[in-house]
Amino acid sequence: MAEPGKGVSAGFIAKNVQKKINRAQEKVLQKLGKADETKDEQFEQCVQNFNRQLSEGSKLQKDLRAYLVAVKAMHDATKKLSEVLEEIYEPDWVGRQEIHSISENSDLLWTDYHQKLVDQALLTLDTYLGQFPDIKTRIAKRGRKLVDYDSARHHYESLQGAKKKDDVKIAKPVSLLEKAAPQWCQGKLVAHIVAQSNLLRNQAEEEFLKAQKVFEEINIDLQEELPSLWNSRVGFYVNTFQNIAGLEETFHKEMSKLNQNLGSVMNQLELQYMDRASVKVEKSASPPVDESPPSTPVTKDDNHVASTSPTPHVPSIPKSPSQQRKGPPVPPPPKVTPSKDIKQENILNLFDDSFIPEISVTTPSQTVEQVNATSEVAEKEAEDKVTSVLEAQPEPKNELLENEAGTELAMPKDALPAVVTETLPATTNGAVYDTVPAEDMEMPPGFQFKVRALHDYNATDTDELNLKVGDVIFVVTHENPEEQDEGWLMGIKEIDWIQRKALKTARSVFPANFTERVQ
Numbered sequence: 001m002a003e004p005g006k007g008v009s010a011g012f013i014a015k016n017v018q019k020k021i022n023r024a025q026e027k028v029l030q031k032l033g034k035a036d037e038t039k040d041e042q043f044e045q046c047v048q049n050f051n052r053q054l055s056e057g058s059k060l061q062k063d064l065r066a067y068l069v070a071v072k073a074m075h076d077a078t079k080k081l082s083e084v085l086e087e088i089y090e091p092d093w094v095g096r097q098e099i100h101s102i103s104e105n106s107d108l109l110w111t112d113y114h115q116k117l118v119d120q121a122l123l124t125l126d127t128y129l130g131q132f133p134d135i136k137t138r139i140a141k142r143g144r145k146l147v148d149y150d151s152a153r154h155h156y157e158s159l160q161g162a163k164k165k166d167d168v169k170i171a172k173p174v175s176l177l178e179k180a181a182p183q184w185c186q187g188k189l190v191a192h193i194v195a196q197s198n199l200l201r202n203q204a205e206e207e208f209l210k211a212q213k214v215f216e217e218i219n220i221d222l223q224e225e226l227p228s229l230w231n232s233r234v235g236f237y238v239n240t241f242q243n244i245a246g247l248e249e250t251f252h253k254e255m256s257k258l259n260q261n262l263g264s265v266m267n268q269l270e271l272q273y274m275d276r277a278s279v280k281v282e283k284s285a286s287p288p289v290d291e292s293p294p295s296t297p298v299t300k301d302d303n304h305v306a307s308t309s310p311t312p313h314v315p316s317i318p319k320s321p322s323q324q325r326k327g328p329p330v331p332p333p334p335k336v337t338p339s340k341d342i343k344q345e346n347i348l349n350l351f352d353d354s355f356i357p358e359i360s361v362t363t364p365s366q367t368v369e370q371v372n373a374t375s376e377v378a379e380k381e382a383e384d385k386v387t388s389v390l391e392a393q394p395e396p397k398n399e400l401l402e403n404e405a406g407t408e409l410a411m412p413k414d415a416l417p418a419v420v421t422e423t424l425p426a427t428t429n430g431a432v433y434d435t436v437p438a439e440d441m442e443m444p445p446g447f448q449f450k451v452r453a454l455h456d457y458n459a460t461d462t463d464e465l466n467l468k469v470g471d472v473i474f475v476v477t478h479e480n481p482e483e484q485d486e487g488w489l490m491g492i493k494e495i496d497w498i499q500r501k502a503l504k505t506a507r508s509v510f511p512a513n514f515t516e517r518v519q
Helices: 002-032 041-088 096-129 132-171 176-180 183-285 344-349 368-392 417-423 494-499
Strands: 400-402 408-410 447-453 472-476 488-493 508-511 515-517
Touching: 002 132, 041 096, 041 132, 041 183, 096 183, 132 183, 472 494, 488 494
Parallel strands: none
Antiparallel strands: 400 408, 447 472, 447 515, 472 488, 488 508
16 A cells, blocks of 8 residues: 555655656746747736735735834823823822822723724734635746646647658658558557557547646636735725724724813812911911900090001902912001101000090089190190100211212101101111102103002012012012902012113012001
8 A cells, every 4th residue: 555655645746846847948938038928918917916905905004003012102101191190199089099099990991992903903803814824825836837737738739740750751751660660550550550640639638628728727617816905905904904094083082081080089189288288378477466355445545556456357369370379468457667866665665554534524513614624734744744755865966877879868856746646757777768759760661659568578488579568669660460469569669670670580479458658
């Protein structure tokens, strides 16, 4: 059993080797132009389209795989970023549970998106490209069978051409054997030659027809399949990219919702932080307000003592453009500024209990004349006490106070201490600047009016002015009027304007309820 197997195998190999030799010989003859080649331009165009379609599909498959790798990498990066956010998110911060939920939903969205891309795009593309190797093999086989067909055709045609030569030889023998043979043998020789030639022609014709049949079967199938495959690419591309676009659209819609939720949580955290920061700023910046008990009477002396009534409630001021402010702090009660030349303890002695005359409440039996007489005595005693205090002090001189504009002002000698307190110009670092006439000074651009600080104010941000009692501020137009908050003014200190005249760097906002308009 082994020997026949080996024989069949050896014969099959020998036959294939002979076919390869014949094909190589035929191709050489065709290239040299000694043998014609069967050509089909329509089929060659189909083969070119097939090669182009295979190249485009392979490139699409490669890029789609790269896209899936990028999606996977983006998924991993997003997951790590979410894990970091959960790790740094403190337990007492608002929205901690929402952050965890957003992270889980984001992970599920990425996983689902990647899997659907594989199922609806990559696997479909792999199936589409899976038919190309078989067709490519059949195209190569058709090319080999075409060479076999041409070789068999050429061999058969050569035998057909040799038939005429044999006929001439039969009619006119020329060989010595034919001449030497007897008459009765010549007929047999001619018959043998004719039979042998016919056998060769029949074998060549049979091989030719067989090669033609095999070639035509493959050629007809490919002639039908290649155009159909070429046209199918349009529908495949449409389906593939519709799936990709639909999956990506759905993914980004869902991811957009998660991103909006994440943004909302961050806004809540910002508000929580700003509220805490604002409470701390208010506690540190707002001075305590002394309020008299409801039952305590308030005494006011128009000539000497300022009112000690509680400061009226100041409404909340809208937030400044540069900082989320709850409003300027409530100004403290006004203070009495002592005179420059009279000691503070001497001024306070004027208003102690011994100075205020005791006036009893009139009864119905008292006359108007008695009340007037008592009032005149009290006024006389007050004048005598003031005179004695002034005589005890050194004689004040007419000091000339020079303000920043160079104007000399004389302080009156006969002014009472309280009057001196009210009329003495406010100073900053010893310089008088409140009394400079506006018409003698170049006002800053956008100047509106002038105000004076009634209370100290410590700025809580870089865009606010530090105020001291008596500071004069030039109110100017806000750079962006629509951003100016109610209750806040934009201005520059008069001393800063005189010294530097740098409006852009020196101007800032300040609370209006800490000042009063003076011009």
